[in-house]
Amino acid sequence: DQQVKQNSPSLSVQEGRISILNCDYTNSMFDYFLWYKKYPAEGPTFLISISSIKDKNEDGRFTVFLNKSAKHLSLHIVPSQPGDSAVYFCAASDYNNDMRFGAGTRLTVKP
Protein backbone atom coordinates (compact mmCIF):
# COMPACT_ATOMS: atom_id res chain seq x y z
CA ASP A 1 0.00 0.00 0.00
CA GLN A 2 2.13 2.83 -1.34
CA GLN A 3 0.45 5.92 0.01
CA VAL A 4 3.42 8.09 -0.91
CA LYS A 5 5.01 7.60 -4.31
CA GLN A 6 8.17 8.93 -5.84
CA ASN A 7 7.97 7.64 -9.38
CA SER A 8 11.44 8.70 -10.47
CA PRO A 9 14.10 6.51 -8.87
CA SER A 10 16.85 8.76 -10.17
CA LEU A 11 17.48 12.23 -11.56
CA SER A 12 20.62 13.75 -13.04
CA VAL A 13 21.12 17.49 -13.50
CA GLN A 14 23.96 19.82 -14.35
CA GLU A 15 25.47 22.00 -11.64
CA GLY A 16 23.78 25.40 -11.54
CA ARG A 17 20.53 24.16 -13.09
CA ILE A 18 17.26 23.47 -11.31
CA SER A 19 16.50 20.08 -9.77
CA ILE A 20 12.83 19.16 -9.48
CA LEU A 21 11.89 16.13 -7.41
CA ASN A 22 8.30 14.99 -7.46
CA CYS A 23 6.09 13.17 -5.00
CA ASP A 24 2.47 11.99 -5.19
CA TYR A 25 0.24 10.81 -2.38
CA THR A 26 -3.08 9.03 -2.24
CA ASN A 27 -4.35 9.68 1.28
CA SER A 28 -6.37 12.89 1.42
CA MET A 29 -5.99 12.91 5.23
CA PHE A 30 -2.29 13.77 4.94
CA ASP A 31 -1.81 17.37 6.05
CA TYR A 32 1.89 17.74 6.71
CA PHE A 33 4.66 16.95 4.26
CA LEU A 34 8.40 16.73 4.65
CA TRP A 35 11.48 16.15 2.52
CA TYR A 36 14.49 14.27 3.87
CA LYS A 37 17.92 13.98 2.32
CA LYS A 38 20.09 10.92 2.75
CA TYR A 39 23.79 10.48 2.07
CA PRO A 40 25.29 6.98 1.80
CA ALA A 41 25.89 5.27 5.15
CA GLU A 42 24.05 8.03 7.02
CA GLY A 43 20.50 8.35 8.27
CA PRO A 44 18.06 10.70 6.52
CA THR A 45 18.21 14.34 7.60
CA PHE A 46 15.28 16.71 7.60
CA LEU A 47 15.38 19.24 4.79
CA ILE A 48 12.14 21.18 4.52
CA SER A 49 8.46 20.80 5.35
CA ILE A 50 5.11 22.23 4.38
CA SER A 51 1.71 22.28 6.03
CA SER A 52 -1.44 21.73 4.00
CA ILE A 53 -2.56 25.30 4.70
CA LYS A 54 0.25 26.53 2.47
CA ASP A 55 1.11 25.88 -1.14
CA LYS A 56 4.74 26.96 -1.01
CA ASN A 57 7.56 27.04 1.50
CA GLU A 58 11.00 28.35 0.75
CA ASP A 59 14.30 27.91 2.55
CA GLY A 60 17.34 29.21 0.75
CA ARG A 61 17.91 27.18 -2.39
CA PHE A 62 15.11 24.76 -1.48
CA THR A 63 11.44 25.33 -2.21
CA VAL A 64 8.61 22.88 -1.68
CA PHE A 65 5.36 23.30 -3.60
CA LEU A 66 2.12 21.60 -2.60
CA ASN A 67 -0.85 21.05 -4.92
CA LYS A 68 -3.55 19.59 -2.69
CA SER A 69 -6.10 19.09 -5.44
CA ALA A 70 -3.62 17.01 -7.40
CA LYS A 71 -2.18 15.37 -4.26
CA HIS A 72 1.24 16.31 -5.51
CA LEU A 73 4.26 18.00 -4.05
CA SER A 74 7.60 18.86 -5.47
CA LEU A 75 10.99 19.96 -4.21
CA HIS A 76 12.91 22.51 -6.25
CA ILE A 77 16.63 23.04 -5.73
CA VAL A 78 18.04 26.14 -7.39
CA PRO A 79 20.88 26.35 -8.20
CA SER A 80 21.84 22.70 -7.85
CA GLN A 81 25.28 21.95 -6.42
CA PRO A 82 27.35 18.73 -6.50
CA GLY A 83 26.95 18.49 -2.71
CA ASP A 84 23.21 18.12 -3.23
CA SER A 85 23.81 14.66 -4.71
CA ALA A 86 21.93 12.33 -2.38
CA VAL A 87 18.74 10.33 -2.08
CA TYR A 88 15.70 12.48 -1.34
CA PHE A 89 12.71 11.02 0.50
CA CYS A 90 9.28 12.55 0.51
CA ALA A 91 7.18 11.95 3.65
CA ALA A 92 3.59 12.70 4.61
CA SER A 93 1.71 12.55 7.87
CA ASP A 94 -1.92 12.80 8.95
CA TYR A 95 -3.73 14.03 12.07
CA ASN A 96 -2.71 10.83 13.86
CA ASN A 97 0.87 11.75 13.01
CA ASP A 98 1.39 8.49 11.18
CA MET A 99 4.17 9.22 8.74
CA ARG A 100 4.67 7.48 5.43
CA PHE A 101 7.74 7.71 3.24
CA GLY A 102 8.26 7.39 -0.48
CA ALA A 103 10.86 5.10 -2.02
CA GLY A 104 13.27 7.96 -2.62
CA THR A 105 14.82 9.64 -5.65
CA ARG A 106 18.58 9.56 -6.17
CA LEU A 107 19.74 12.98 -7.33
CA THR A 108 23.09 13.33 -9.06
CA VAL A 109 24.37 16.83 -9.72
CA LYS A 110 27.16 16.81 -12.28
CA PRO A 111 29.92 19.44 -12.12
Add this chain to the structure above:
Amino acid sequence: GAGVSQSPSNKVTEKGKDVELRCDPISGHTALYWYRQSLGQGLEFLIYFQGNSAPDKSGLPSDRFSAERTGGSVSTLTIQRTQQEDSAVYLCASSLDRAYNEQFFGPGTRLTVL
Protein backbone atom coordinates in the same frame (compact mmCIF):
# COMPACT_ATOMS: atom_id res chain seq x y z
CA GLY B 1 25.69 17.10 21.42
CA ALA B 2 25.38 13.59 20.08
CA GLY B 3 22.74 12.72 17.55
CA VAL B 4 20.92 9.43 17.34
CA SER B 5 23.33 6.52 17.47
CA GLN B 6 22.78 2.92 16.45
CA SER B 7 24.77 -0.22 16.94
CA PRO B 8 26.05 -2.30 15.35
CA SER B 9 26.51 -0.51 12.05
CA ASN B 10 26.62 -3.82 10.21
CA LYS B 11 25.36 -7.24 11.21
CA VAL B 12 25.69 -10.44 9.25
CA THR B 13 23.83 -13.43 10.64
CA GLU B 14 22.70 -16.85 9.61
CA LYS B 15 19.10 -17.66 8.88
CA GLY B 16 17.29 -18.76 12.03
CA LYS B 17 19.48 -16.83 14.46
CA ASP B 18 18.18 -14.00 16.70
CA VAL B 19 19.57 -10.47 16.41
CA GLU B 20 19.36 -7.38 18.60
CA LEU B 21 19.74 -3.88 17.24
CA ARG B 22 20.28 -0.94 19.55
CA CYS B 23 19.25 2.71 19.32
CA ASP B 24 20.32 5.62 21.53
CA PRO B 25 18.02 8.57 20.84
CA ILE B 26 18.80 12.23 21.35
CA SER B 27 18.57 13.13 25.02
CA GLY B 28 15.20 14.67 25.86
CA HIS B 29 13.41 13.28 22.84
CA THR B 30 10.27 11.49 24.00
CA ALA B 31 9.36 9.92 20.67
CA LEU B 32 11.36 7.05 19.17
CA TYR B 33 10.70 5.28 15.89
CA TRP B 34 12.06 2.22 14.14
CA TYR B 35 11.94 1.94 10.35
CA ARG B 36 13.49 -0.40 7.85
CA GLN B 37 14.54 0.22 4.30
CA SER B 38 14.74 -2.76 2.02
CA LEU B 39 16.55 -2.49 -1.29
CA GLY B 40 14.67 -0.14 -3.60
CA GLN B 41 11.91 0.47 -1.09
CA GLY B 42 10.91 3.48 0.94
CA LEU B 43 11.20 3.73 4.67
CA GLU B 44 8.80 1.22 6.21
CA PHE B 45 7.47 2.12 9.65
CA LEU B 46 7.91 -0.63 12.25
CA ILE B 47 7.18 0.65 15.74
CA TYR B 48 6.84 3.88 17.68
CA PHE B 49 7.37 4.77 21.36
CA GLN B 50 6.06 7.95 22.96
CA GLY B 51 7.01 8.57 26.58
CA ASN B 52 5.45 6.02 28.89
CA SER B 53 2.54 5.24 26.59
CA ALA B 54 2.01 1.81 25.10
CA PRO B 55 4.02 1.53 21.88
CA ASP B 56 2.40 1.62 18.46
CA LYS B 57 3.38 -1.75 17.06
CA SER B 58 1.17 -1.58 13.98
CA GLY B 59 4.10 -1.71 11.55
CA LEU B 60 5.80 -4.83 12.86
CA PRO B 61 5.71 -7.36 9.99
CA SER B 62 5.47 -10.50 12.12
CA ASP B 63 5.59 -11.74 15.70
CA ARG B 64 9.29 -12.46 15.21
CA PHE B 65 9.84 -8.72 15.61
CA SER B 66 9.70 -7.00 18.98
CA ALA B 67 11.10 -3.86 20.54
CA GLU B 68 11.65 -2.42 23.96
CA ARG B 69 12.47 1.01 25.23
CA THR B 70 14.01 1.01 28.68
CA GLY B 71 13.72 4.04 30.94
CA GLY B 72 12.30 6.12 28.13
CA SER B 73 15.68 6.23 26.43
CA VAL B 74 17.59 3.38 24.79
CA SER B 75 15.62 1.05 22.54
CA THR B 76 16.36 -2.46 21.34
CA LEU B 77 14.77 -4.04 18.27
CA THR B 78 14.87 -7.83 18.38
CA ILE B 79 14.32 -10.10 15.42
CA GLN B 80 13.93 -13.77 16.27
CA ARG B 81 14.58 -16.64 13.89
CA THR B 82 15.80 -14.29 11.18
CA GLN B 83 14.83 -14.91 7.57
CA GLN B 84 16.56 -13.74 4.39
CA GLU B 85 13.75 -11.27 3.71
CA ASP B 86 14.66 -9.51 6.96
CA SER B 87 17.82 -8.23 5.27
CA ALA B 88 17.53 -4.44 5.19
CA VAL B 89 18.84 -1.27 6.75
CA TYR B 90 17.12 -0.68 10.08
CA LEU B 91 16.83 2.98 10.97
CA CYS B 92 15.99 4.52 14.30
CA ALA B 93 14.74 8.08 14.66
CA SER B 94 13.76 10.31 17.56
CA SER B 95 11.83 13.53 17.87
CA LEU B 96 10.80 15.88 20.66
CA ASP B 97 7.31 14.47 20.39
CA ARG B 98 5.14 13.04 17.69
CA ALA B 99 3.27 16.19 16.79
CA TYR B 100 4.79 17.19 13.49
CA ASN B 101 8.30 17.56 14.80
CA GLU B 102 10.91 16.47 12.34
CA GLN B 103 12.57 13.20 13.14
CA PHE B 104 16.29 12.88 13.59
CA PHE B 105 17.64 9.65 12.18
CA GLY B 106 20.52 7.48 13.23
CA PRO B 107 22.97 6.07 10.66
CA GLY B 108 21.17 2.74 10.56
CA THR B 109 22.14 -0.87 11.01
CA ARG B 110 22.63 -2.89 7.85
CA LEU B 111 21.39 -6.40 8.53
CA THR B 112 22.31 -9.22 6.18
CA VAL B 113 20.76 -12.62 6.73
CA LEU B 114 22.58 -15.40 4.89
